[in-house]
Amino acid sequence: MGRSQGLDTLVRAAARLREQGVPIEVRMIGHGVEATALAALAHELDAPVQVLPRIEHGDVEEQYAWADTVVVSLRGWAPFAWTVPSKLYELLATRRHVTALLDGEAAEVVREAGAGDVLAPQDEDALVRLWGRLAADRSLAAVRDSGRAWVAEHADDDVLAARYLGMLEDVVRGNAMEGRTAGA
Incomplete structure (x- = not known):
């Protein structure tokens, strides 16, 4: 819960x-320099928001099962257009609807994965409209496999390692071929 996420938008929308x-x-759930301020804002606005401390890794799945949508958010700062939060891949794999308050490459990942809805960073009005629609029609937040499939294809460590190894082998073969041609 750092300054980079702009999580006050969620509190205000709620x-x-x-x-x-x-x-x-x-x-x-987590930690960060904004946690205390977010809890105070939630209290001040009487928002239905719980700010909870970090939990054990084994308890994370239970929280995802509880959620209708999971949120990934970055402020609308220009450098974040090239930033893909590492947490995004985990969220895509949860089979939950993703509420993405993102721009740039990270937003494109969510769209390409068909895993949820992308809103402009810190767009409180759009977030209120989206969550209102999800509450009114819960089928819009139905469990989906598209995010998990995207992660398996594009972000799985074993798949990425195999691709990288293949590229290295291609480079080595290319260099070996150049050596033969030069020596002929």
Whole structure:
């Protein structure tokens, strides 16, 4: 829960949805310099947001099972257009709808994976509309395999290692062929 994520947008959106009578619960789990401020903002706005400390790795799956949508968010800073949060790959593999407040390459990954909805960074109004639609029609947040399939094809460590090894072998073969041609 650092400055890079702009998570106050989630707190404000959740508070607005509660005011509109939309049943919503948000859990933010982890640590970071913004955790205390986020908890204070949630309290101040009477937002249905829990800011919880880091949990054991073995308990993470339970939290994903609880969630209808998982959020990945980065502020709208120009350098983040080239940033893909490492957490994004984990979230894509959860089979949960992804609420992505992202721009650039990371946003394109979510779109390509067909894993959820992409909103502009820190767009509170768009987030209120999206979560309102998801609450009204829960089928929009149905469990999906597309994110997991995308990760298996594009971000699996074993697949990436095999591709990289193949490229290295191609380079070695190419250099060996050049050596033969030069010596002939």
